[in-house]
Structures are given as structure tokens and as C-alpha cells.
Amino acid sequence: MNDGHVGDYAALYALGTLSDAERARVDAHARHCDACARLIGAAESDVAAIVAAEGLLEAPQDLQARIERSLRGVTALAPRRERALWPLAMAAALLVGFLPSMVFWQQERAMRETVALQNAAIGRVTSGAHRTAAFRSSDAREVASVAYGADGSWYVVVVPNASKPMHVVWMHDGERTMLGMAMPHGDVATLYLPKSHRMDTLALMDGSRVVAQAQLTYD
């Protein structure tokens, strides 16, 4: 990419000419660069127009139910994809090794699809200076942890023993800004957040209830 931005890669991305690794880099960049996201979006519209003009097929009747099941947490995977689990298992194990206060990482099939994000998180944690902070409940119990870049450019939230998605929120100036959801895989929920600013108070929320807070410090 040019100067860290997408440039001509937007068209290459939308047309599918990038390698998987290049595509993951573009995706990661677009998450925190609105200008590049717009550029990619314009190229995506161009490609979608071509796809639509090529003719449409009726989608299989059973696909909607299968997708709905997956969205509810029941993943129906084709048996032939089992072989792809080993690289993911290794990535998950590495992530566990580098993150503090993380008790166990339960491997499961669905995590295959998060491997790009996990790899990005692993890369962040292992390649640069970082800090950690604990999410503590009102009775001071440590319920989760966050590893974050010393410059505030990324955050990885890890919630052990998680049975459902948890909202991660930035508390600032009396307001709460929703950052995303830590999604459970096995009994651990994670959320990787590439950001461009320092956040000093994060909260975990279950619905509208604040479960725990973490205080982050910087130099």
C-alpha cells in the first residue's frame, strides 16, 4: 500500500486480485481509516454493478436457515473443512501464551473464521511495546483483561469464562462510546480493536449493566 493508505489497492481489492494476506492488510487498515474505507466502498460498488449485470441465480432455499442457525451460535460446517483447523489451533494457542490472566483457550470450529483478526492481535501483542490492565468488577474481582499498545493504537480484550457476547465500551467525559462486542469462542470472548487514540477507561457491559471496568495508563 502507498504511505500506509490503500490508493490503487482499492480497485485491486474489489476485483479480487489481492492475495489473502494483502486483503487482510487492506481490511485492517480500512477499519480505522475512513478515507480509505470510502475509496474501497466506491470500488466495491463498481464491482457489484458488474456482478449484478452478469445475471442472478436463485439462492438455495435451505441456505437462509443455515445462516440463521450460525448467527444464533450453531455452526453447521462442511466436514471437508476439518483439515483447516490446525493452523487456527496454533494461532489460538499463541494468543493464550501472550495474554495475561487468560485461563484457558477452548478451541472450536467457528474460530477458523476469525483467524485473520486473531493473527492481527497476535502480531500486535508480540511485535511491539504493550501494556496490560485488568477489568475489575465492583467487588474488585478480576473478570477480564486488556492488552494494549503503549501508544494507544490497538487493544485486545480477553474475557475468560464468557458464555455470551459482552459489549466493550469506552467511558469518557461522562459518556459511553460502544467499541464492539467481545465474541465468545469456546469459553473465552475476545475483541481486537485497532484504534488511533488513547482510551483510559474501558468497561465491559452485559446489556445496559456495567460488569467491570479497566483503567489504562500511558507514559
Added chain:
Amino acid sequence: MPAHESDEALAVAFAAHDRWAFGEAYRRYASLLYSAAYAVLADADEARDCVHDAIARLWRSPHAYSAARGNLRSFLVVCVRNDAISRLRRSGRRARLQERLAALPAESEELVIADPIERDRVRRALGALPDDQRAAIVLAYYGGKTHVEIADELKEPLGTVKSRIKLGLQKLASALAAPSERGGRS
């Protein structure tokens, strides 16, 4: 389920990672997403798996889509299509893609909403591109090749190929959008 929501409201809910929005996005764009996958993979089972896995991957990847990205429908089409191309590359069956999609017109008993006028517009728009841009676009869109492979095949510098692809795509989309743009939903 708020199926009556506008595409814009759906995009906002999708960006916020609301589960209903993922199900509704599939329902709304099912035909287009499945067609995008099938056009690359030419296999109904694989196309079905591909669309399912792409939606599931996005569901497990918060922040994959943001409002800045623009049209959700286009975003999903490219996600599914890129995933399909990755599958095809892994399986080493790219020649099949090139053969199938270069056929004019494509023939498939499953093509139930074939629009010969629209497809002809694509062919004419493609034919109107300068030769060098058309060659790059055909290899990219129909050949499933990476830009590095295209540069190698055309024996041109990588930067030149990138520019040709970018310009070619813009011209092609402009030509398709000009007289009669299709509706927003599949």
C-alpha cells in the same frame, strides 16, 4: 424482525453488529450473493458454503463493515466474491473460472433471472475499453488472477497494471451505470 427497514437503516444496524441485521442482509441480497459465489466457483454446494462462511466470518469479525464503507450490498458482494476467489485459488481450479466466465453468453440451467440485455451491456462496455485496460480487467475479473500474476502474464510493470485495472474498472462501472442502473436489491 424489522424487515421493512430501509437499506440505510440496515447498514447502520449491520455496522453496529445487530444480529437481526445479518440475517436480514442475507435475506435481502441472497440472490446476488449466491450468484457472486456461483459465478466464481461454478459449483452449487461450494457456492452455498462460501456464502454461509462469508456471513459467519463477518458475524465473528466486529468492525469489518463501517458506515464509511458505503453501500452494504456492494460490501457483501465483494466479501463473498473475494472469499470465493480465495477458495478457488486454494483448490487450484482457476482455469475453470476463466473458461466458464469467458463463455459468451454464460449458459446455465440454474440461471433463472438471466437478463441478456444487461449482460450484453457488460460485454459492450468491456469491449469499449482500451485494449490494455480490457486485458487487465479480463484477467482480474474473469481470470481470478492476482495483480502480480497479471503483470507477469502481460509482461508489464506492476504499477502500470494497477493503474490499468483501476481506470478500467472505473470506466466499466461508469458505462454500466450510465443509461439504466439496476435496482438496489436482488
